[in-house]
Amino acid sequence: MTALEITGLQKRFGGVVALNGVDLSVDPTKITGIIGPNGSGKTTLFNVIVGAHKPSAGRVAWHEKDITGKSTAAIARQGLVRTFQQAMSFSGLSVRENVTIACEHGRPRGGTAARWNSAEEILDFVGLSGLGDQIAGSMPFGNLRRLGIAVALGTNPLLLLLDEPAAGLNQTEVAQLMELIVQLPRVGIGVCLIDHDMFLMSGLCERLTVLNFGTKIAEGPPAVVLNDPKVKEVYLGNEI
Amino acid sequence: MQTLIQQLVNSLSVASVTILIGIGITLIFGLAGIVNFAHGEFLMVGGMTTWFLVNAGVNFFVALFGAMIVVGALGFIVERGLFRFTLDRPMNGFIMSIGLSVILQHVVIRIFNEVQKTIPDPVGQVWVIGGVNIIAMRAIVVAITAIVVAVTYFGISRSRYGIALRASIADQDTAALMGIPVRKYVTGVFIYGSLLAGLGGALMIALFPITPFTGSVVIIRGFAVSLIGGLGNVGGAVVGGLLLGLVDGLSAGYGSPEWTDAYSLVLMIAVLIIRPQGLLGGTLGPRAS
Amino acid sequence: MEPAVSPTPVTRTPNRTDPKDKPRRFDAPTRLEIITGIIVALFLLGFPWLNPGYRILSLSITTAFTAVALYGLALQFGQAGIMSVGHSAVMGIGAYTAAILATKLGVGFWLALPLSTLLSALVAGLIGLPTLRVSGQHYIIITFCFCALLVIALTNGGSFTGAATGLDVGSIDPIFGISFDRLKNAYYLVIVALLLCIFAYYLITNSPYGRTLRAIRENEPLARAVGIKTGFHKIGVLMVSGAFAGVAGILQAYYLHHIAPNLYGAFPSLYLALMVMLGGSRLLYGPLLGAIIVNFLPEVMHLDPIDSRIAYGISLLVVILLLPGGVSAGLLRIYRWVARSVNQSDRNDRA
Numbered sequence: 001m002t003a004l005e006i007t008g009l010q011k012r013f014g015g016v017v018a019l020n021g022v023d024l025s026v027d028p029t030k031i032t033g034i035i036g037p038n039g040s041g042k043t044t045l046f047n048v049i050v051g052a053h054k055p056s057a058g059r060v061a062w063h064e065k066d067i068t069g070k071s072t073a074a075i076a077r078q079g080l081v082r083t084f085q086q087a088m089s090f091s092g093l094s095v096r097e098n099v100t101i102a103c104e105h106g107r108p109r110g111g112t113a114a115r116w117n118s119a120e121e122i123l124d125f126v127g128l129s130g131l132g133d134q135i136a137g138s139m140p141f142g143n144l145r146r147l148g149i150a151v152a153l154g155t156n157p158l159l160l161l162l163d164e165p166a167a168g169l170n171q172t173e174v175a176q177l178m179e180l181i182v183q184l185p186r187v188g189i190g191v192c193l194i195d196h197d198m199f200l201m202s203g204l205c206e207r208l209t210v211l212n213f214g215t216k217i218a219e220g221p222p223a224v225v226l227n228d229p230k231v232k233e234v235y236l237g238n239e240i
Numbered sequence: 241m242q243t244l245i246q247q248l249v250n251s252l253s254v255a256s257v258t259i260l261i262g263i264g265i266t267l268i269f270g271l272a273g274i275v276n277f278a279h280g281e282f283l284m285v286g287g288m289t290t291w292f293l294v295n296a297g298v299n300f301f302v303a304l305f306g307a308m309i310v311v312g313a314l315g316f317i318v319e320r321g322l323f324r325f326t327l328d329r330p331m332n333g334f335i336m337s338i339g340l341s342v343i344l345q346h347v348v349i350r351i352f353n354e355v356q357k358t359i360p361d362p363v364g365q366v367w368v369i370g371g372v373n374i375i376a377m378r379a380i381v382v383a384i385t386a387i388v389v390a391v392t393y394f395g396i397s398r399s400r401y402g403i404a405l406r407a408s409i410a411d412q413d414t415a416a417l418m419g420i421p422v423r424k425y426v427t428g429v430f431i432y433g434s435l436l437a438g439l440g441g442a443l444m445i446a447l448f449p450i451t452p453f454t455g456s457v458v459i460i461r462g463f464a465v466s467l468i469g470g471l472g473n474v475g476g477a478v479v480g481g482l483l484l485g486l487v488d489g490l491s492a493g494y495g496s497p498e499w500t501d502a503y504s505l506v507l508m509i510a511v512l513i514i515r516p517q518g519l520l521g522g523t524l525g526p527r528a529s
Numbered sequence: 530m531e532p533a534v535s536p537t538p539v540t541r542t543p544n545r546t547d548p549k550d551k552p553r554r555f556d557a558p559t560r561l562e563i564i565t566g567i568i569v570a571l572f573l574l575g576f577p578w579l580n581p582g583y584r585i586l587s588l589s590i591t592t593a594f595t596a597v598a599l600y601g602l603a604l605q606f607g608q609a610g611i612m613s614v615g616h617s618a619v620m621g622i623g624a625y626t627a628a629i630l631a632t633k634l635g636v637g638f639w640l641a642l643p644l645s646t647l648l649s650a651l652v653a654g655l656i657g658l659p660t661l662r663v664s665g666q667h668y669i670i671i672t673f674c675f676c677a678l679l680v681i682a683l684t685n686g687g688s689f690t691g692a693a694t695g696l697d698v699g700s701i702d703p704i705f706g707i708s709f710d711r712l713k714n715a716y717y718l719v720i721v722a723l724l725l726c727i728f729a730y731y732l733i734t735n736s737p738y739g740r741t742l743r744a745i746r747e748n749e750p751l752a753r754a755v756g757i758k759t760g761f762h763k764i765g766v767l768m769v770s771g772a773f774a775g776v777a778g779i780l781q782a783y784y785l786h787h788i789a790p791n792l793y794g795a796f797p798s799l800y801l802a803l804m805v806m807l808g809g810s811r812l813l814y815g816p817l818l819g820a821i822i823v824n825f826l827p828e829v830m831h832l833d834p835i836d837s838r839i840a841y842g843i844s845l846l847v848v849i850l851l852l853p854g855g856v857s858a859g860l861l862r863i864y865r866w867v868a869r870s871v872n873q874s875d876r877n878d879r880a
Contacts, residue, residue: 050754076756084754090747093740101744104737105756155755275666325850331612332849334666335806338614338799339845346838456795460677463670502681505674509659512671516663 003028003190004049004080004159009058011041011048011214018044020214021058028159028190031181033201033222035194036211037234042194043085045211046161050075050082079107079158083151085167087144091137095128095147096120098136099154106155115187119154126150126180142173149180153189160184162193166200174200202226210234245372247489253378253447255485256385257283260440261458262465262477263392264433269463270472270522271396271405272429274323275330277337280459281344282434286311286441287450288348291357300362300446308438315434319427327426341455348452358449381443388436393474405429406472464508470518479520483507556735562813569727569814573720577713585828586712592824593719594780599805599816600730601773607810608734609766610746611660614798615672618679619656619771621793623649623778625683628696628788633689638701638783645779646772653771654764661760676798683790695789698782709783719780723817726773731813733769742766803845809855818857 002025011019018041026032034042047053049060054069061067062080072082090098099119116122123129126146131139136147145165152160162181166174174197181204184191195201201208202222210218210231218228225231261283268274276282286307293303318340326333365376396402404420416422444450444458465484469476484504491500511519558566576589598620605611623645630636630644656675660668683690690696701709701718709715733739744752745759752759782788800823808819822844827837852859 052750071758072750072753073756073758076754081756082754084751088748088751088754090744090751092747093743097740097743101740101752101757102755104740107756151751151755322846322850331665332853334669335612335802336846336849338802339842339849341842342799342803343839343842343846346835346842349835350839460670460673467667467670496685498685499681502678505678505681509671509674512663512667513659516667 002026003063004192005059005061005064006045006049007059007061009045009048009060010056011044011053012056018214019048019055019058022211022214022216024209024216026159026190026192027207029185030206031185031191031193031204032207032209033193033195033205034209034211035196035198035201039213040211041214042211043163044214046082046163046194049161050080076155076157077105077107079156080161081106081152081155081157081159082161083148083163083165085163087141087148087168089136089139089144089147089151091135093136094132095123095134095136095139095150096132098147099123099150102151102154103156107157109156114156115189116153122150122153125153125183127176141168145169145173145177146180157189159190159192162191162195164195165193166195166197178204198226246374249374249378249382251485251489253381254488255481256381257440257444257447258458258461258465258484259385259478259481260388260436260443261462262469262481263389263474264436264440265462266466266469266471266473266477266522267392267396267429268433269466270470272426272433273327273330274319274426274430275334275337276318276323276340276430276433277334277459278318278341278344278455279337279433279437279462280455280457281341281348282311282314282437282455283441283444283458284450284452284455285314285344285348286438287445287454288352288357288441288452289438290442290445291359291450292352294359294362300359300442304439304442307442308435311438311441312431312435315431315437316427318434319430323430324423324427327423341459345452345455352452354452356449356451357445359445362446377446381447384439384443388439389474389478392432392436396472396474401425401428461504464504466518468508468511468519470520470522473518473520473522476518476520476522480518555732558731558735562731565814566731569817570724573724574717576720577716583712586716588824588828590712590716590719590784591781592820593716593723594777594784595801595804595824596817596820597723597726597780598774598777598801599808599820600726601770601777602801602805603810603816604730604733604742604773605766605770606805607815608739608742608746609763610665611657611763611767612665612669612802613672613770614669614795614802615656615674615676616770616774616801617793617795617797618672618676619649619653619774620778620781620797621679621683621788621790622652622771623775624782624788624793625690625696625778626775627779627782628691628698629689631698632696637699638779639704642776642779646775649775649778650768650772653774654768657764657767660763660767673795673798676793676795680790680794683793691789693790695787695792697787699786701783715784719784722776722780726776727813727817734813800841803841805855807841807844807848807855809857811854812857812861815855815857818860819855822856 004026006022006024009019009022022045034045036042044053048055051067051070051072059066059068062075062078067075067078090101096119099122103119116125120132123132126149128143128146128150131143136144139147149165166177169177178200181191181193205222207220208222208225209216210225212234217234218225218231261279265279268276268279289307289310290303293306294300298306322336322340323333326336361377363376363380367374367376367379396405404415405425407415407418407420461484465480466477468483469478469480487503487507488500491497491503577586581589598616602613602616605613626645626648627638627641630641656672659671663671684693686692703709707714709718741757741762744757745762749759804819804823805816807822808817809815823841826832826840827834832840848855
């Protein structure tokens with residue numbers, strides 16, 4: 001089942017072609033990943049999907065509804081939520097308030113059973129137990145990253161688009177991040193992530209899509225994709 | 241024809257003062273990232289200083305330099321003492337500058353008084369150019385402004401300093417990593433803008449009377465000019481100033497004079513909404529909010 | 530970094546949400562809030578019994594309706610982060626609506642009150658539309674322009690707006706036999722309005738809506754990313770703020786009995802911004818403190834208008850540089866320090 005369907009997505013910024021006709025199907029029951037060299041259009045892809053930029057051409061469909069170019073807020077309320085490359089938070093507010101805000105918005109819960117019943121439960125889930133009163137902006141980077149995920153989870157999402165969630169984390173923290181992300185499909189949240197950490201990507205993702213200069217050059221299970229000569233040439237270098 | 245050229249020179253001389261203040265604002269707001277609501281008061285202080293010196297017997301053009309030095313020094317003190325601390329939170333700087341403008345206005349009232357000040361025409365001549373009588377001072381104001389515009393324009397666009405400045409506003413951190421002393425440049429721009437305001441004040445009082453509240457009247461035109469033209473864009477400030485001068489002239493000639501100010505205000509709002517980067521394109525100001 | 534705590538076991542059977550966990554409409558007030566609220570209300574209501582004299586009482590009335598406007602400004606700036614130096618213009622809409630209704634249509638205070646409030650809110654929302662397109666600082670300049678434009682429009686409004694001389698406003702119609710020509714009664718009216726506004730402000734800031742506004746203030750892109758309709762809420766808070774200003778405007782009109790364009794121009798707007806920054810735009814009593822300080826400082830220190838304005842300017846600089854939360858934040862810090870010391874010495878005594 002591919003709840004997120006992207007067809008022929010193009011994005012031009014002036015003369016620069018950031019996305020050159022990308023097709024992508026994202027399965028919300030799995031963890032999938034997007035890799036590619038810097039400048040290959042990965043973040044732009046996320047930006048266009050969630051409506052931060054309008055595409056120059058192409059279509060984004062979410063559960064068969066056309067959401068191309070709709071506002072980020074509207075898309076988030078439908079359960080398609082992104083996190084940011086920089087560790088974003090409502091920095092002047094407490095950790096608990098950060099997550100509470102997300103819970104008070106996001107996808108309507110509609111009376112069905114909630115995965116988490118309070119902000120505290122979400123904080124426990126991501127490993128920020130007991131830090132609810134801390135001011136978000138004063139937290140160390142690793143915790144800020146967790147908070148970003150907690151906030152995204154607060155919106156009651158169906159599919160999370162994580163933009164470089166491992167950036168700036170050390171090996172231990174990456175391993176902890178992996179433990180966290182791997183739980184998500186089991187609670188009904190699909191994950192599509194961008195990152196450069198191959199250990200993370202090959203360990204987590206069932207499918208990888210490789211972008212280069214805004215074009216998809218390979219797609220498939222990590223073992224296959226990472227051995228594809230095209231991919232190696234463009235991204236990993238020929239020495240591997 | 242005579243009157244047309246006279247009118248033109250008159251309008252240009254008024255526009256010149258606006259352009260001088262507009263250049264200061266466009267550089268300070270657009271390139272140093274500081275919004276200084278008290279910039280109009282800087283001009284007023286320049287004018288008051290000129291008045292004071294001229295009344296003390298100093299030659300006008302010497303007084304002009306005196307005014308520039310005084311306001312330049314004021315700018316230095318204000319930047320180092322106040323704006324330096326709010327560079328990463330420009331909104332606070334803006335609000336501070338509101339307080340500063342109130343302080344400057346009322347300190348001037350304390351030192352002098354509320355009564356408007358004028359000086360006699362420093363040159364007092366009428367030139368005859370091509371058969372047209374032109375008040376010399378007005379032509380001089382236009383000429384001085386033109387020179388300043390040229391110097392500033394080439395300074396910003398060609399010199400290493402100017403290029404470094406524009407890099408700083410685009411990305412402060414990277415600029416700093418490149419070895420650009422961003423803080424020093426910010427101070428430099430601020431002082432330069434203040435010098436221009438001082439000059440503008442001196443030229444203004446040579447043409448019109450000023451009061452301690454002249455600054456708040458002028459500031460909005462200064463912002464209008466720089467926002468319409470595009471922040472950081474010297475040419476834009478000139479275009480903006482000429483455009484407003486044109487609007488004023490048309491309004492005085494054909495529209496109702498009471499609404500004159502309104503037209504420039506509406507024009508600025510329209511440009512800000514339709515094309516926030518200004519007609520000629522410029523920065524969008526400091527990226528922090 | 531904390532070790533990752535074992536996540537909630539995914540085999541847990543999801544159950545219906547416990548009704549106790551349903552998000553509440555408003556956060557419950559703390560004991561401190563209740564106590565200070567009672568103290569403030571008692572003080573404000575009981576003030577006339579201290580025999581302050583005609584001038585001080587008049588000053589208090591002015592302070593009170595100014596504070597009403599400031600609460601609106603605190604909502605839009607302190608909560609949502611949208612500063613305006615055109616807030617007086619919105620007050621002016623309220624005031625002139627009331628005055629025009631009175632002089633042209635014979636509509637009295639009580640009927641004009643909702644109308645003034647509504648119109649001010651609408652105009653404030655309209656003026657707020659540019660916030661959707663431009664940054665905060667550009668918007669401040671736009672608000673300044675609107676203020677100047679309003680003054681020009683009012684001055685050139687002919688007999689409709691009374692032009693430069695302005696309009697006269699009659700008295701507030703008595704209700705329940707209470708005449709508001711007596712200064713004391715006028716005072717009570719304004720204080721009741723102020724207390725209601727403070728209460729409304731409190732409810733707003735302590736509700737999910739308040740959190741939404743703060744989210745927009747703290748990080749607008751992130752707010753959008755969690756599903757907040759930022760544009761809608763920004764205009765919304767500006768309209769609520771405008772409503773407060775409208776109330777302040779009509780109160781001012783009926784208190785002064787005469788309004789003119791210069792009351793609603795750039796300078797008054799700047800002073801409003803100054804007051805809200807001085808008092809503090811985020812804490813509950815910040816706006817009230819700001820209004821009191823600015824209005825009473827010249828009285829207390831016997832400063833003439835010029836020196837007092839210099840003092841305002843300097844205090845604003847000091848507040849921005851040293852105490853960005855305003856005087857209210859400073860007082861809160863002192864209170865907390867005292868409370869901590871008392872706790873500490875209690876503990877020491879017991880040890």
